[in-house]
Amino acid sequence: MVNIILFGPPGSGKGTQSDKIVARFGLVHLSTGNLLRQEIADKTPLGLEAQSFMDKGQLVPDEVVIGMIDTCLEKNSEAKGFLFDGFPRTVAQAEALDKLLSLRKTAISKVLALDVSETELVRRIVERGKISGRPDDNEETVMKRLQVYRNETEPVAAHYAQLQKVEHIPGEGSEAEIFEALSGRIAPFFLAKVEE
Numbered sequence: 001m002v003n004i005i006l007f008g009p010p011g012s013g014k015g016t017q018s019d020k021i022v023a024r025f026g027l028v029h030l031s032t033g034n035l036l037r038q039e040i041a042d043k044t045p046l047g048l049e050a051q052s053f054m055d056k057g058q059l060v061p062d063e064v065v066i067g068m069i070d071t072c073l074e075k076n077s078e079a080k081g082f083l084f085d086g087f088p089r090t091v092a093q094a095e096a097l098d099k100l101l102s103l104r105k106t107a108i109s110k111v112l113a114l115d116v117s118e119t120e121l122v123r124r125i126v127e128r129g130k131i132s133g134r135p136d137d138n139e140e141t142v143m144k145r146l147q148v149y150r151n152e153t154e155p156v157a158a159h160y161a162q163l164q165k166v167e168h169i170p171g172e173g174s175e176a177e178i179f180e181a182l183s184g185r186i187a188p189f190f191l192a193k194v195e196e
């Protein structure tokens with residue numbers, strides 16, 4: 001299996017690039033943000049619990065998102081690999097993911113981290129807020145989300161850097177350029193499989 005974490009702060013382009021990556025490589029896209037927004041739209045108890053955290057730019061409790069990912073891994077047991085977007089966001093989530101994958105005799109192949117300046121992140125999210133309908137797409141909430149990212153999510157990169165799994169990719173430029181840079185890091189995992 002090929003398991004990629006697309007890592008980066010809010011607004012760095014994870015969702016945009018995920019759509020292109022799954023189309024090219026056939027990985028299953030697991031975006032915890034999208035899954036949580038679907039739970040909210042469906043008015044499930046999980047969605048109701050998550051909504052208050054999301055609207056304030058806070059993280060949803062670890063056990064909630066880890067449970068969602070476990071269910072998705074189970075449902076997609078035949079997948080050739082996964083593209084994780086917005087997960088893991090805490091070291092506890094990363095450790096849980098490593099365990100869930102190892103139970104399935106697989107592991108994270110690569111963490112691709114998109115680097116974008118804070119000014120550009122805020123600009124993109126405020127712009128996206130004009131059309132997204134996301135209650136957390138406004139300047140006040142994005143500042144909170146960036147603070148949470150620095151405090152709780154950046155240590156996830158350090159966790160995978162210890163395992164030599166992290167590569168940084170410039171996240172500013174055209175979507176096509178960024179996609180080619182990401183694809184160039186993912187393709188070798190598929191070539192290696194063919195040569196085995």
Ligand SMILES: Nc1ncnc2c1ncn2[C@@H]1O[C@H](COP(=O)(O)OP(=O)(O)OP(=O)(O)O)[C@@H](O)[C@H]1O
Pocket residue numbers: 008009010011012013014015016017033086124125127128171172173174175178
């Ligand atoms: N290379 C780029 N240049 C300029 N704008 C971009 C680029 N890539 C994505 N965007 C725009 O920036 C906004 C944020 O992108 P996207 O939704 O992909 O980010 P994200 O990392 O998934 O954010 P979040 O974590 O908040 O879900 C979108 O409106 C998207 O169209």
Ligand SMILES: Nc1ncnc2c1ncn2[C@@H]1O[C@H](COP(=O)(O)O)[C@@H](O)[C@H]1O
Pocket residue numbers: 010032033034036053054055057058059060061062065085086087088089093136145
């Ligand atoms: N992995 C996650 N852990 C905790 N909370 C999460 C996680 N993924 C998403 N969330 C919540 O949803 C919003 C939006 O997420 P996006 O990835 O930006 O769509 C995030 O601020 C958390 O509240």
Ligand SMILES: [Mg+2]
Pocket residue numbers: 014015033086
């Ligand atoms: Mg996104």
